[in-house]
Amino acid sequence: MNRTTLSLIAATAALAAVTSAAALVTPDAAGADSAATATRRPVQRTTLLCPAPSTSDVAETSYTSYTPVTRGTEGAGKAQLLAATEEPPGGTGAGKSSGGAASGGKKTAKPVLTPKEPGRPAAGNASGADAPALVGTAEGKFAPGWTVQATTEVTVGTGRGLQGVTCTPADTAFWFPGASTAADRTDYVHLTNPDAAAAVVDIELFGKDGELKATAGEGITVAPHASEPILLSTLTGEKQDDITVHVNVRSGRVGAAVQALDDRLGGDWLTASTDPSGSLVLPGIPKDATSVRLVAFTPGDDDADLKVRLASASGAITPAGHESLHLKAGMTTAVDLGDVTRGEAGSLILTPTGRSVPVVAALRVVRGKGDKQETAYIPATAPAGARATSADNRAKGTTLSVTAPTAEAKVKVTASAGSEAGTAATQTYTIKSGTTQDIRLPVPSGLKGTYALTVETLSGGPVYASRMLSETEGGVVGFTIQTLPDDRGTVAVPEAEQDLSVLQK
Numbered sequence: 009m010n011r012t013t014l015s016l017i018a019a020t021a022a023l024a025a026v027t028s029a030a031a032l033v034t035p036d037a038a039g040a041d042s043a044a045t046a047t048r049r050p051v052q053r054t055t056l057l058c059p060a061p062s063t064s065d066v067a068e069t070s071y072t073s074y075t076p077v078t079r080g081t082e083g084a085g086k087a088q089l090l091a092a093t094e095e096p097p098g099g100t101g102a103g104k105s106s107g108g109a110a111s112g113g114k115k116t117a118k119p120v121l122t123p124k125e126p127g128r129p130a131a132g133n134a135s136g137a138d139a140p141a142l143v144g145t146a147e148g149k150f151a152p153g154w155t156v157q158a159t160t161e162v163t164v165g166t167g168r169g170l171q172g173v174t175c176t177p178a179d180t181a182f183w184f185p186g187a188s189t190a191a192d193r194t195d196y197v198h199l200t201n202p203d204a205a206a207a208v209v210d211i212e213l214f215g216k217d218g219e220l221k222a223t224a225g226e227g228i229t230v231a232p233h234a235s236e237p238i239l240l241s242t243l244t245g246e247k248q249d250d251i252t253v254h255v256n257v258r259s260g261r262v263g264a265a266v267q268a269l270d271d272r273l274g275g276d277w278l279t280a281s282t283d284p285s286g287s288l289v290l291p292g293i294p295k296d297a298t299s300v301r302l303v304a305f306t307p308g309d310d311d312a313d314l315k316v317r318l319a320s321a322s323g324a325i326t327p328a329g330h331e332s333l334h335l336k337a338g339m340t341t342a343v344d345l346g347d348v349t350r351g352e353a354g355s356l357i358l359t360p361t362g363r364s365v366p367v368v369a370a371l372r373v374v375r376g377k378g379d380k381q382e383t384a385y386i387p388a389t390a391p392a393g394a395r396a397t398s399a400d401n402r403a404k405g406t407t408l409s410v411t412a413p414t415a416e417a418k419v420k421v422t423a424s425a426g427s428e429a430g431t432a433a434t435q436t437y438t439i440k441s442g443t444t445q446d447i448r449l450p451v452p453s454g455l456k457g458t459y460a461l462t463v464e465t466l467s468g469g470p471v472y473a474s475r476m477l478s479e480t481e482g483g484v485v486g487f488t489i490q491t492l493p494d495d496r497g498t499v500a501v502p503e504a505e506q507d508l509s510v511l512q513k
Contacts, residue, residue: 049080050080050151051151053147053151054147054150054151054496055146056144056176057144057200058089058200059198059265060139060140060198060237062171064162065137066164067139068133068135069139069158069160070159070400071121071131071132071133072159072399072400073129074123074154074397074424074460075087075123075126075151076127076495081149081152084148084149085149085151086122087145087151088123088144089122089142091120092140092202092233093140120134126150127424129425129459141198142158152496153496153497155174155397155460156174156175156399157172158172159172161486166271166275168274168484168486169274169481169486170477170479172276173277174279176263178200178203178261179264180256182253182255182280183255184252184253184254184280184281185252185305186250186268186303187250187253187266188240188250189213189251190248192270193241193268193270194271195267197264198238198265198266199238201230201233203233203261204232206229207230207257207261209228209262210226210257211228211256215248216250216341217339218339219338221245221246222243230262252303264280265279266279274484276384277385279491281369281389284307286364286367288358288388289355289389289411290389291355291389291409291444291491292444292474292476293318293355294373294375295349295351295353297347297375298377300346301371302316302370302371303372304340304358304368306336306366308337308365309337310365313365314333314367315331316331316332317358318357319355319442321353321444321446322352327345333358353409353445355413356371370388372384382487384476384488390494391469391470392470392471392473392492392493395497396493397461398460400458400460401423406449406475406478407475407477407478408446408447408463408473409445409446409474410447410472411472411473412468413441413442417465417469418438418465418466419464419469420436420437420464421462422462422464423450424459424460424461425452426456426457427459429456430456431454434450435449435450449461463492474489477489
């Protein structure tokens with residue numbers, strides 16, 4: 009094999025590595041060297057997975073799809089959401105329903121939702137317990153930054169309130185601190201396979217004393233184009249209030265999310281914590297939170313010691329009585345922080361006090377009092393990066409929180425055109441170092457329907473963000489919170505000549 013062939017193979021490998029990591033690169037982290045050797049180009053295809061929204065017969069779910077307008081994407085493209093049990097156009101192999109029945113082979117796939125154009129949200133609805141998990145694909149001009157939100161309202165029963173989840177790409181490993189096998193909780197981990205081959209998954213559960221003794225959880229098969237909800241309490245006989253769930257894919261890939269439902273406190277979706285890291289940011293604790301519970305876990309062999317800070321509207325403070333947190337290796341630790349925000353929006357910042365040890369974490373947030381309480385979750389998240397996107401925002405009840413934990417940042421927030429009518433609006437904000445701001449949102453003029461938000465980092469940072477959506481039903485303030493990591497709209501593509509010269513040094 010000659011030198012040129014070897015160089016081309018090496019360049020291809022480098023491109024694959026850069027592309028897979030692009031979603032986690034912030035403007036500061038990229039640096040001048042990266043900018044000199046690579047250009048950022050719009051992605052050409054995006055796949056998103058949405059879990060089945062509810063098992064309640066009275067559930068009402070809205071789906072909202074949005075692609076930001078991205079420079080360099082003029083031309084053709086399409087996007088659609090299909091039931092996971094449907095055979096995708098041109099696909100092979102029989103699908104399988106989440107209940108285990110075969111779909112009977114190929115059949116015409118009818119999209120649940122088909123967006124019409126970038127820059128304007130598309131909305132659809134589903135009712136009852138039969139709404140399926142969805143597999144979405146976007147190509148061409150619809151792919152960069154494509155975001156899909158599922159928002160479900162459940163008026164009565166376990167998990168009543170507002171439940172929301174941002175549909176996610178498939179992956180091979182997920183960490184969910186904050187789940188439970190307690191008697192008053194009904195927690196499911198939903199596994200969705202977008203591919204034509206079966207996926208094989210292991211689920212591990214870790215409690216306050218280490219890994220729970222499991223009666224099942226190894227070698228779970230998720231059939232092609234299928235979704236499987238796994239009730240966590242069926243995997244172990246141990247009942248614990250706070251556990252960490254680890255989903256590890258042996259073969260294939262899946263989308264994963266935990267639906268955490270409480271008999272008394274409502275419920276919401278718990279999405280995966282960002283990859284284990286020595287420092288974590290959990291953004292957007294509501295200013296009127298009546299109870300905040302931190303659940304953290306270190307998956308390695310070493311204990312972790314963390315400094316706990318709250319980035320409030322007025323600056324970084326240390327929560328009284330919770331200056332630090334010690335995590336024993338392989339054991340889930342939970343800490344009640346009470347009404348830690350005390351009337352101001354805030355974000356929790358976890359940093360190592362000494363040697364950095366990888367950690368995952370999430371917050372359970374409760375609003376309301378007595379029998380009018382509701383719950384949502386905030387996992388540790390990656391930075392908003394170049395651009396983060398939130399779909400399904402309403403004229404009332406939307407709150408955007410942005411924090412800059414280490415350095416002042418300037419961000420641009422755009423409210424899109426409405427799904428039915430309206431004109432986009434944009435405004436720029438400065439986020440001071442160590443603070444969290446609830447943004448006074450720009451309002452699309454003539455708004456009808458839902459709208460999308462994008463957050464772009466213009467300078468400084470990094471910044472982290474989350475969106476809270478609230479609705480009041482029967483005196484209960486239902487709410488759901490979604491974090492806003494980079495929307496994966498672009499990837500860094502090495503310049504061929506520059507990349508080869510670097511590899512030959």
